[in-house]
Amino acid sequence: MEAKTKDLWVLIETKEDGSAQNVGLELLNPGRMLADKQGGALVAIVIGNNVDESVKAASAYGADKVIVVEGEEYQRYTTDAYATALVTLVEKYGPTSMMIGATPHGRDLGPRVSCRLQTGLTADCTALDIDEESGNVAWTRPAFGGNLMATILCPDHRPQIGTVRPGVFKKADPTEGKAEIIREDIHVPADQIRTKLLESIKEAAGELVDLEGAEIIVSGGRGVGGPEGFAPVKELADALGGVVGTSRAAVDAGWIAHAHQVGQTGKTVGPKLYVACGISGAIQHVAGMSSSDCIVAINKDPDAPIFDIADYGIVGDLFEVLPILTAEVKKLKG
Secondary structure: OOOOOOOEEEEEOEOOOOOEOHHHHHHHHHHHHHHHHHOOOEEEEEEEOOOHHHHHHHHHOOOOEEEEEEOHHHOOOOHHHHHHHHHHHHHHHOOOEEEEEOOHHHHHHHHHHHHHHOOOEEEEEOEEEEOOOOOOEEEEEEEOOOOEEEEEOOOOOOOEEEEEOOOOOOOOOOOOOOOEEEEEOOOOOHHHOOOOOOOOOOOOOOOOOOOOOOOEEEEEOHHHOOHHHHHHHHHHHHHHOOEEEEOHHHHHOOOOOHHHEEOOOOEOOOOOEEEEEOOOOOHHHHOOOOOOOEEEEEEOOOOOOHHHHOOEEEEOOHHHHHHHHHHHHHHHOO
């Protein structure tokens, strides 16, 4: 289809209580820059039930307009209901580009919508810009197993769609918000929704780890040597009031659960402090934590790539360094 406007859309994913997931609010930040470069408005799309809180948040975090679709059928996410609503909106308004969070729901919805609209989709993006020559969105994502970063353009079809990993971008500072609110009455009959939630299990695979929401993460990699090697990592994390992260190598070795994994095949995080212990700094891991405000690296190898992106580096044995750091943190906390 052809674009009717130069607007850029951001889907604000909602929770069952109607509040907004962080990733949509995060995407309004780069969305502002992209929309301005495209010469269009930044439009937030809110689909759910009793979503007033999400609408206010979208306005506060920078949207020029908020298009709202409400109904009981959107209380919980279903592919059929959400895809029908979003496709109906796109066909009516014709944005030139659209961003969706690369959450489990977003990764399900994005391909379905792009297929129905017969346009492309760039999945799991970690960087965004506008290509100066063509004016198209430049979607950057890991490729070839994370060994390089590919920048992809969608020149022939509209809208350009991409899913963007949570935690890659930070939310802008909220304002009072003066977005124009547009409400659309779109309903999907129950017989057109082919899936039904039978049971919701809040905790799966044991411990839940909120890496994406953590302000401090202490991660251990191959250098910890085994499951017991995470003990000093956890002690420092506890002393700092943070959580434990890890690299893929430690998960693949069976030393720690996948829920702790940071990187291309784990979680993308952006904490205030990220401490990398015994992590070499492979591009797959760096893709998941490079947006951290402050990165501290501890590694025996002075040539480890992790030092290239670290704000502070300590060359040394983590089993000697971590207990000293932990003791100093505890001393400072009294």
